[in-house]
Amino acid sequence: MIGIDNFSSGKPSNLHEISGYPSFLLLTLDVAKPSILHQEELQGIEEIYHLASPASPRDYQRNPFATIAANTAGTSHMLELAAKNGAKLVYASTSEAYGDPEVHPQPEEYKGNVNTWGPRACYDESKRLGEVYCYEYHRQIQLPVKVARIFNTYSGGLRNDDGRVISNFVTQALNGEDITVYGNGSQTRSFCYVTDTIRGLITLMEKDAANGQIINIGNDTEYSILDIAHLVKELTGSSSRITFHPLPQDDPQLRRPCLTKARTLLGWEPVVTLREGLLRTIEAYCSQMGR
Numbered sequence: 461m462i463g464i465d466n467f468s469s470g471k472p473s474n475l476h477e478i479s480g481y482p483s484f485l486l487l488t489l490d491v492a493k494p495s496i497l498h499q500e501e502l503q504g505i506e507e508i509y510h511l512a513s514p515a516s517p518r519d520y521q522r523n524p525f526a527t528i529a530a531n532t533a534g535t536s537h538m539l540e541l542a543a544k545n546g547a548k549l550v551y552a553s554t555s556e557a558y559g560d561p562e563v564h565p566q567p568e569e570y571k572g573n574v575n576t577w578g579p580r581a582c583y584d585e586s587k588r589l590g591e592v593y594c595y596e597y598h599r600q601i602q603l604p605v606k607v608a609r610i611f612n613t614y615s616g617g618l619r620n621d622d623g624r625v626i627s628n629f630v631t632q633a634l635n636g637e638d639i640t641v642y643g644n645g646s647q648t649r650s651f652c653y654v655t656d657t658i659r660g661l662i663t664l665m666e667k668d669a670a671n672g673q674i675i676n677i678g679n680d681t682e683y684s685i686l687d688i689a690h691l692v693k694e695l696t697g698s699s700s701r702i703t704f705h706p707l708p709q710d711d712p713q714l715r716r717p718c719l720t721k722a723r724t725l726l727g728w729e730p731v732v733t734l735r736e737g738l739l740r741t742i743e744a745y746c747s748q749m750g751r
């Protein structure tokens with residue numbers, strides 16, 4: 461097994477456990493650089509999970525061009541490697557492909573409501589173009605490629621300063637800082653614990669019937685951001701205050717995956733509740749903070 465990362469946004473300590481396995485090789489490389497196509501260790505690969513991309517709004521808005529490159533040139537390179545080696549590929553696209561949706565919940569055939577002229581566009585639109593690369597490789601040479609539209613996934617593996625809502629709230633609550641809600645907190649999200657998402661991606665890779673398909677991977681239990689702030693406060697036993705701040709531009713109001721296709725085609729569905737996933741996340745953050 462080979463892991464590739466340029467560590468532009470990832471947390472190297474997430475790899476401590478797997479690094480101990482002799483069968484694991486870590487290459488510090490940028491998927492957007494064409495030289496990756498000639499990397500000796502990658503010849504003969506059988507499966508590619510292409511997850512390389514800045515993923516939090518804070519990271520991708522700081523590095524818009526690197527984000528565009530990872531999802532366009534990077535996706536093209538991963539597809540070319542798959543084609544050269546007869547490998548299967550799963551591409552990590554995103555629920556952001558739906559933008560600020562006018563259809564709720566979001567099924568895969570919904571074409572989205574994405575702003576090309578805003579601070580989220582570098583991520584949303586480059587992920588959409590990445591999907592187009594996948595589509596063309598499947599259409600033209602029948603490459604066994606699948607696209608996962610991943611909805612908010614979390615765990616204690618997120619950096620404390622990652623900027624996404626769960627890492628923000630848990631870090632703030634554990635430090636006794638204000639829990640910062642953007643807007644009035646009525647906007648909704650559906651949070652999937654990482655073990656469910658990973659099981660979904662592996663199932664997707666294994667399923668030939670999903671070749672050339674886009675499939676939502678996420679949890680379809682929807683919460684308001686304010687509900688999540690209260691739940692984090694309760695589970696951490698924190699005395700933090702909940703404070704309200706201006707909503708960022710293009711922040712989606714509603715987010716919930718339609719999982720009919722995942723359930724019927726993959727036989728997959730999430731099993732970890734938000735309460736259980738948050739408890740695991742809080743425990744991981746506490747141990748990382750030495751508490």
Ligand SMILES: NC(=O)c1ccc[n+]([C@@H]2O[C@H](COP(=O)([O-])OP(=O)(O)OC[C@H]3O[C@@H](n4cnc5c(N)ncnc54)[C@H](O)[C@@H]3O)[C@@H](O)[C@H]2O)c1
Nearest residue numbers: 465466467468469470490491511512513515554610612613
């Ligand atoms: N977590 C979510 O809620 C979510 C939702 C939708 C889609 N996704 C997608 O899933 C993938 C993984 O997300 P995550 O939440 O684990 O984020 P993450 O930041 O923890 O992981 C992404 C990894 O990609 C690496 N990377 C970035 N650009 C790279 C490049 N050019 N070459 C090599 N490595 C590079 C980063 O250093 C990081 O380790 C991303 O593609 C993300 O867009 C995640």
